[in-house]
Amino acid sequence: MAFDPASLKYDANGLIPCIAQDHENGDVLMMAWMNAASVAQTLATGRVTYWSRSRAAFWVKGDTSGHVQHLVELRVDCDRDCLLVRVRQHGPACHTNRRSCFYTVVRDGAEVIDMEPMTGAES
Amino acid sequence: MAFDPASLKYDANGLIPCIAQDHENGDVLMMAWMNAASVAQTLATGRVTYWSRSRAAFWVKGDTSGHVQHLVELRVDCDRDCLLVRVRQHGPACHTNRRSCFYTVVRDGAEVIDMEPMTGAES
Numbered sequence: 001m002a003f004d005p006a007s008l009k010y011d012a013n014g015l016i017p018c019i020a021q022d023h024e025n026g027d028v029l030m031m032a033w034m035n036a037a038s039v040a041q042t043l044a045t046g047r048v049t050y051w052s053r054s055r056a057a058f059w060v061k062g063d064t065s066g067h068v069q070h071l072v073e074l075r076v077d078c079d080r081d082c083l084l085v086r087v088r089q090h091g092p093a094c095h096t097n098r099r100s101c102f103y104t105v106v107r108d109g110a111e112v113i114d115m116e117p118m119t120g121a122e123s
Numbered sequence: 124m125a126f127d128p129a130s131l132k133y134d135a136n137g138l139i140p141c142i143a144q145d146h147e148n149g150d151v152l153m154m155a156w157m158n159a160a161s162v163a164q165t166l167a168t169g170r171v172t173y174w175s176r177s178r179a180a181f182w183v184k185g186d187t188s189g190h191v192q193h194l195v196e197l198r199v200d201c202d203r204d205c206l207l208v209r210v211r212q213h214g215p216a217c218h219t220n221r222r223s224c225f226y227t228v229v230r231d232g233a234e235v236i237d238m239e240p241m242t243g244a245e246s
Binding site: 010082095096102 | 225
């Protein structure tokens with residue numbers, strides 16, 4: 001069946017959540033939002049492109065930071081209301097320079113940061 | 124710092140998206156929603172508990188299906204508006220009996236189902 005971005009289920013704002021996962025080690029890197037146009041652009045360009053809710057504009061991941069996400073695979077969930085992109089992540093996915101946005105773990109009722117920011121040498 | 128579910132950022136409906144990941148192999152299993160009470164209940168019981176938007180009720184994963192998610196680790200993202208639970212998943216996470224809800228891949232412009240439903244023998 002041909003894939004049509006319009007066939008996905010978007011919320012009242014026309015958005016669908018998209019989980020980004022490192023295709024090499026399976027780490028969950030971040031979650032952001034797409035609209036139908038950014039889904040189409042992601043597939044057309046191979047560059048993961050979200051919709052920035054704060055800027056109300058396309059967010060081509062890495063255009064500003066250099067921390068590009070190359071699309072390896074796009075997956076749709078059973079309810080068609082969530083996407084999973086498996087990506088080749090260049091550098092950190094998080095704006096804090098950590099590899100993943102999920103660097104805070106809840107352990108014994110306390111929050112613990114267990115991931116350090118990356119240095120310039122890593123990619 | 125002590126973790127307080129009220130410190131998370133919920134949407135206008137009081138909900139936060141939660142990604143469930145298999146703690147053993149890293150597979151992303153599903154995405155569902157929590158409210159502050161279900162976050163607290165998940166931590167207190169060790170059983171992942173979502174908030175069902177359709178039923179407007181707690182959804183203790185596996186209570187009906189038997190496909191329980193035991194909490195291994197709960198993580199918070201940088202913006203505090205998304206959660207990641209690493210889980211020990213009993214049986215399929217998806218209501219279609221597939222291990223993950225993300226069983227549809229977009230390949231060369233077409234949708235392909237590349238995951239089979241699980242049989243009774245698997246856990």
